[in-house]
Amino acid sequence: VFDAVETGRVERGVVPIENTLHGSVHANYDLLRDHAVAIVGETLVRIRHHLLGVAGSRLDLLEEVHSHPQALGQCRDYLRRHLPSVPAIPAYDTAGSAKMVAELANPKVAAIASGRAAQIYGLSSLAEGIESNQSNYTRFLALVPREGASAPGSSADTGFKTSVLYVPKENIPGVLFKSLAVFALREIDLFKIESRPLVGSPGQYIFYLDLDGSLADGAVVKALDHLGEIAGFVKVLGSYPRGDRVD
Amino acid sequence: VFDAVETGRVERGVVPIENTLHGSVHANYDLLRDHAVAIVGETLVRIRHHLLGVAGSRLDLLEEVHSHPQALGQCRDYLRRHLPSVPAIPAYDTAGSAKMVAELANPKVAAIASGRAAQIYGLSSLAEGIESNQSNYTRFLALVPREGASAPGSSADTGFKTSVLYVPKENIPGVLFKSLAVFALREIDLFKIESRPLVGSPGQYIFYLDLDGSLADGAVVKALDHLGEIAGFVKVLGSYPRGDRVD
Numbered sequence: 001v002f003d004a005v006e007t008g009r010v011e012r013g014v015v016p017i018e019n020t021l022h023g024s025v026h027a028n029y030d031l032l033r034d035h036a037v038a039i040v041g042e043t044l045v046r047i048r049h050h051l052l053g054v055a056g057s058r059l060d061l062l063e064e065v066h067s068h069p070q071a072l073g074q075c076r077d078y079l080r081r082h083l084p085s086v087p088a089i090p091a092y093d094t095a096g097s098a099k100m101v102a103e104l105a106n107p108k109v110a111a112i113a114s115g116r117a118a119q120i121y122g123l124s125s126l127a128e129g130i131e132s133n134q135s136n137y138t139r140f141l142a143l144v145p146r147e148g149a150s151a152p153g154s155s156a157d158t159g160f161k162t163s164v165l166y167v168p169k170e171n172i173p174g175v176l177f178k179s180l181a182v183f184a185l186r187e188i189d190l191f192k193i194e195s196r197p198l199v200g201s202p203g204q205y206i207f208y209l210d211l212d213g214s215l216a217d218g219a220v221v222k223a224l225d226h227l228g229e230i231a232g233f234v235k236v237l238g239s240y241p242r243g244d245r246v247d
Numbered sequence: 248v249f250d251a252v253e254t255g256r257v258e259r260g261v262v263p264i265e266n267t268l269h270g271s272v273h274a275n276y277d278l279l280r281d282h283a284v285a286i287v288g289e290t291l292v293r294i295r296h297h298l299l300g301v302a303g304s305r306l307d308l309l310e311e312v313h314s315h316p317q318a319l320g321q322c323r324d325y326l327r328r329h330l331p332s333v334p335a336i337p338a339y340d341t342a343g344s345a346k347m348v349a350e351l352a353n354p355k356v357a358a359i360a361s362g363r364a365a366q367i368y369g370l371s372s373l374a375e376g377i378e379s380n381q382s383n384y385t386r387f388l389a390l391v392p393r394e395g396a397s398a399p400g401s402s403a404d405t406g407f408k409t410s411v412l413y414v415p416k417e418n419i420p421g422v423l424f425k426s427l428a429v430f431a432l433r434e435i436d437l438f439k440i441e442s443r444p445l446v447g448s449p450g451q452y453i454f455y456l457d458l459d460g461s462l463a464d465g466a467v468v469k470a471l472d473h474l475g476e477i478a479g480f481v482k483v484l485g486s487y488p489r490g491d492r493v494d
Binding site: 020021022023024026027069090091092133135173174176177180181183184187189190192193194195196197199200205 | 267268269270271273274316337338339380382420421423424427428430431434436437439440441442443444446447452
């Protein structure tokens with residue numbers, strides 16, 4: 001996706017960046033750091049699990065349920081209540097387990113996967129929304145080539161978010177605190193902060209930051225200038241409207 | 248593991264908490280929050296991947312390589328260079344792919360897994376340390392029941408780390424910055440900070456913090472008292488000697 005966006009083969013790309021239950025997708029943060037792309041939007045998509053079987057399948061027939069271990073774990077309460085003696089069998093992914101159930105065509109075998117997987121593989125939903133925790137969202141980013149990125153919304157626009165990566169300089173005492181002070185002193189709120197060991201540089205950290213505001217806000221620009229004084233590496237990943245949750 | 252430690256069925260438990268390439272294990276942070284356990288130690292273990300086959304297997308015989316997709320990805324350079332036309336097939340986990348290769352007993356099929364998996368399943372190592380990135384470490388914590396946790400090392404001991412979870416109060420402006428100020432103002436360095444949306448409470452965040460010092464240090468105790476003024480929930484997970492890397 002990053003290659004296709006960077007080279008202009010596609011107009012836009014969409015990548016997952018974090019999940020409420022499983023956290024940040026570090027591989028995609030690394031790719032954001034290394035590719036000439038800009039974030040232009042985000043959305044939060046609710047993850048819903050369905051119990052899927054072939055035509056003729058019923059709960060009381062089931063002898064096996066297959067899915068990714070995270071999906072099985074997220075549906076543990078449902079499985080314990082409704083299918084206490086049916087083994088839950090881990091699979092490589094949820095969609096793959098749906099495909100396998102469709103190919104087996106055995107009404108005794110079901111998968112836990114999305115409603116979309118049911119459509120694609122022609123499966124019936126034996127139960128919908130069977131996850132215990134209803135707060136399972138994945139946040140996706142929309143990416144464009146960095147060159148062609150249009151200017152962010154003006155300060156009159158409300159609800160913009162700006163994403164930044166930075167590596168604090170090593171020789172400044174209290175550098176983490178100071179790097180956050182550049183925003184706090186200008187009353188810029190932060191939505192997300194995460195440190196992660198910088199791979200290949202023991203003792204150094206890279207920070208992911210989402211702040212409230214756009215590059216059209218003078219205070220945000222000043223704060224990022226200030227950040228450049230105390231960070232050896234700063235990359236502004238993009239300014240974009242705050243996304244809504246899609247249920 | 249958490250249940251066994253909490254109820255005293257075992258004296259100690261060991262759990263993974265983060266990996267340099269994949270980040271924090273949020274499920275285990277949630278379990279640390281919810282169980283009466285204390286951290287008493289940590290260690291960082293280098294993850295090394297081996298190409299494993301049955302007796303008689305050789306690189307030039309291989310027709311399939313199986314492993315967890317993350318391990319396949321981490322060995323991509325090796326596979327491209329040495330096995331460019333051999334398909335890499337995703338499996339549920341690395342050890343499981345080693346077990347499968349042992350059961351198949353086919354010299355044309357190999358797995359990518361650890362040296363320990365080779366011992367357990369009686370496989371030969373066709374190549375060792377084939378991962379592209381040598382900075383792949385997993386950090387493990389040693390846990391004891393919270394009741395029986397002994398006092399942390401005195402301030403004369405150097406190299407202690409203290410781990411804390413907290414949820415900032417919602418109605419305090421700049422509360423994230425203030426929560427870090429309690430440490431910065433006392434010159435207590437932070438090794439790790441991470442925010443994560445608090446599941447079930449939109450707009451609220453839980454923070455993971457590792458700080459330099461032990462509960463035997465007066466400044467650390469004062470800082471944590473101060474943190475309690477601006478956080479609705481604070482849990483000190485433990486003070487323990489900083490771990491070494493195990494290569």
